[in-house]
Amino acid sequence: MNKTILALTVLFSFVFSNSSVQAKDVIVEIYKKKFIPSEVTIEQGDRVIWKNIEKRQYHNVWFKQLDQEEPGYFFPDESYQKQFNQEGSFAYECGPHPQMTGNVTVIKTVK
Numbered sequence: 001m002n003k004t005i006l007a008l009t010v011l012f013s014f015v016f017s018n019s020s021v022q023a024k025d026v027i028v029e030i031y032k033k034k035f036i037p038s039e040v041t042i043e044q045g046d047r048v049i050w051k052n053i054e055k056r057q058y059h060n061v062w063f064k065q066l067d068q069e070e071p072g073y074f075f076p077d078e079s080y081q082k083q084f085n086q087e088g089s090f091a092y093e094c095g096p097h098p099q100m101t102g103n104v105t106v107i108k109t110v111k
């Protein structure tokens with residue numbers, strides 16, 4: 001529950017402190033050991049939220065280019081989020097299941 005409250009607090013403070021920038025949240029679901037959709041394109045400043053909707057399988061979201069260490073696992077009904085401020089194409093995978101791969105493409109904010 002604390003995580004949800006924290007997430008909402010972060011979301012609201014971000015939305016209301018940046019009136020000129022409309023950052024969006026993009027949802028990627030994790031189900032049957034797949035990222036759905038596996039490829040997303042977002043704008044700078046947007047956030048991707050990965051939701052684990054498995055019955056009992058944990059996962060993580062590991063950007064080997066960006067993360068110094070492998071992030072912790074998250075379990076069904078939990079989520080993981082990351083905000084992207086740099087343009088680029090960022091590949092990721094699930095640490096325990098390297099066959100699970102995805103990509104986030106970040107483009108310049110369209111005004």
Ligand SMILES: [Cu+2]
Nearest residue numbers: 059060094097
């Ligand atoms: Cu996994």
